[in-house]
Amino acid sequence: MKFNLADVFETVADAVPERVVLTWEGHDYTYAELDRLANQVAHHFAAHGVGKDDNVALYLKNSVEHVTSLVGLIKVRAVPVNVNYRYTDSELEYIFENSDSKAIVVELPEHQRSVATLMASLPELRTVFVIGEVVEELTAAAAALEGRTVEIVDFNGYIARSTERDFEERTGEELYLIYTGGTTGYPKGVMWQHDDFFRKPISGGNPYGPPRADLAELAREVQNFPSMSFLIAAPLMHGAASYSLFTFISLGCRLILERDFDAASIVRNIGRDKTQMILIVGDAMGMPLADEMEKQKDTADFSTLFSVTSGGALWSQSVRNRMLAVKPDLLLRDNFGASESGNDGEIKMDENGNLMVPPTDRMMVVDEKFEKITTPNEVGHIARIGNIPLGYYKDPEKTARTFPTLADGTRISVLGDMGYVREDGSIIFLGRGSQCINTGGEKVYAEEVEGALHGHPAIADALVVPAPDPKYGQRVAAVASLNEGFDEPTLEEIQEHCRKTLARYKVPRTVVFVDEVKRTPAGKADYKWAKATAAEESASV
Numbered sequence: 001m002k003f004n005l006a007d008v009f010e011t012v013a014d015a016v017p018e019r020v021v022l023t024w025e026g027h028d029y030t031y032a033e034l035d036r037l038a039n040q041v042a043h044h045f046a047a048h049g050v051g052k053d054d055n056v057a058l059y060l061k062n063s064v065e066h067v068t069s070l071v072g073l074i075k076v077r078a079v080p081v082n083v084n085y086r087y088t089d090s091e092l093e094y095i096f097e098n099s100d101s102k103a104i105v106v107e108l109p110e111h112q113r114s115v116a117t118l119m120a121s122l123p124e125l126r127t128v129f130v131i132g133e134v135v136e137e138l139t140a141a142a143a144a145l146e147g148r149t150v151e152i153v154d155f156n157g158y159i160a161r162s163t164e165r166d167f168e169e170r171t172g173e174e175l176y177l178i179y180t181g182g183t184t185g186y187p188k189g190v191m192w193q194h195d196d197f198f199r200k201p202i203s204g205g206n207p208y209g210p211p212r213a214d215l216a217e218l219a220r221e222v223q224n225f226p227s228m229s230f231l232i233a234a235p236l237m238h239g240a241a242s243y244s245l246f247t248f249i250s251l252g253c254r255l256i257l258e259r260d261f262d263a264a265s266i267v268r269n270i271g272r273d274k275t276q277m278i279l280i281v282g283d284a285m286g287m288p289l290a291d292e293m294e295k296q297k298d299t300a301d302f303s304t305l306f307s308v309t310s311g312g313a314l315w316s317q318s319v320r321n322r323m324l325a326v327k328p329d330l331l332l333r334d335n336f337g338a339s340e341s342g343n344d345g346e347i348k349m350d351e352n353g354n355l356m357v358p359p360t361d362r363m364m365v366v367d368e369k370f371e372k373i374t375t376p377n378e379v380g381h382i383a384r385i386g387n388i389p390l391g392y393y394k395d396p397e398k399t400a401r402t403f404p405t406l407a408d409g410t411r412i413s414v415l416g417d418m419g420y421v422r423e424d425g426s427i428i429f430l431g432r433g434s435q436c437i438n439t440g441g442e443k444v445y446a447e448e449v450e451g452a453l454h455g456h457p458a459i460a461d462a463l464v465v466p467a468p469d470p471k472y473g474q475r476v477a478a479v480a481s482l483n484e485g486f487d488e489p490t491l492e493e494i495q496e497h498c499r500k501t502l503a504r505y506k507v508p509r510t511v512v513f514v515d516e517v518k519r520t521p522a523g524k525a526d527y528k529w530a531k532a533t534a535a536e537e538s539a540s541v
Helices: 005-015 031-047 064-075 089-098 109-121 136-143 155-160 194-199 215-224 239-250 263-268 282-295 317-326 396-402 446-454 491-498 527-539
Strands: 020-024 027-030 055-059 079-082 103-106 127-130 151-154 175-180 188-193 229-232 254-257 277-280 307-311 331-338 342-346 355-357 363-366 380-385 412-421 427-432 436-439 442-445 459-469 473-482 510-513
Touching: 005 031, 005 064, 005 194, 005 215, 005 239, 020 031, 020 064, 027 031, 031 064, 031 155, 055 064, 055 089, 055 109, 064 079, 064 155, 064 239, 089 109, 103 109, 109 127, 109 136, 127 136, 136 151, 151 155, 175 194, 175 239, 188 194, 194 239, 229 239, 239 254, 239 277, 239 307, 239 331, 239 342, 263 282, 277 282, 282 307, 282 317, 282 459, 317 331, 317 446, 342 355, 363 412, 396 412, 427 442, 427 446, 436 459, 436 473, 442 446, 446 459, 446 473, 446 491, 459 527, 473 527, 491 510, 510 527
Parallel strands: 020 254, 055 079, 055 103, 079 175, 103 127, 127 151, 229 254, 229 277, 277 307, 307 331, 473 510
Antiparallel strands: 020 027, 175 188, 331 342, 355 427, 363 380, 380 412, 412 427, 436 442, 459 473
């Protein structure tokens, strides 16, 4: 059978109706209650023209309405579009226009004003659903349109809608669209069919064992699975967060959401919410979380917390060690995956500090012609196999490049990650090929050096990039920020620290200190900015 995500949610809701699915600001919602709310939201969308195959942009922070919008849209076979609320107006215009969004769901006044500014340039837009009070600018922008009408709808009107599940039959071939925030350029819309989404990003409804065969098995196993509590620290607009949301719904678990990422609040509320697991996105969230765990180690209640999981960005060993120093029995899991591949499994660190994926049937290493590399230690592109996306929305050229088809008809996903296979079949992850530094013929991968730098006690954050070098062509350069209370270390001190784990040619020869290391609105490394900063410093010396 083919799985549809709305069918999956409804199956779980019927199997464990009185179990808590969502904790929001101290208030609990059961599966049955959330299902009724999502039914009402779905009917509200449908009453205003939203239906099968319509793309709807969710320009929202974390909230109950964000969750009911997601579930409500897939109930009527519409397509949710994640929108990064940190984007500038020009980036927002790209997302709204590129995604052909026919409706936008928005809440905050400043976000409404951005929609108002862009409305005239969005020809596909027909409806704006507003959570809360509508700002005057939005109403005025809609009234000023010529030749078409954009309806401004009170989202809370869902309260008067039916709670029934009288929706049309679903197929599992419906789309789920995830815009991925890359390190350069505009985001790309990754098109997942629901069935592939269920089988890969959310591990067939069972990340701890074999995938569920059908909805009947899903219902039966959910009733036998313990109701774990899982805090999603990442915003729901992030791919890793949406994967986790549906994964733990498929297990009948309790999800904990906070409006914004606030490390102090997350740690303080572990005891209140009886949090058992926390999802973060790499060091960008891991470092402040470790800071707060250290600050609150004598006041916070860590008794229920047993796991911290990361995905979507570098999570350095030094940050993990700080968490373990506060709570030594924590289970730390670093997931390897991407918006274009879903969950590829756990990435571990071997005895030499290498990032390693155990032998798996989900990945292989291929050469430039996409032929499988079987020779141990030969560097190539890491390719994902199995259930993968249909491609990028409205971009056949990038689709062909990223999702090629092998000679035997197998489609793979090749994202630029470089690595090699060891004799035991495990795969060593080196880093993105686009961030590879060629210094005198030696190749250095940025992520490896960044991990070493994050282990220095004075360094809060760091990015590693190539800088021009008259002798070697490129040199390894770092742009870093300082932890509070630390003086700026010398270049020699940093190099001495790095030599403990890195070959000499990988050690940074230039380090530029800045007040804050910039990251993209999606929280990923802004290598374009870092490269310009490092180049400017190199030119001045």
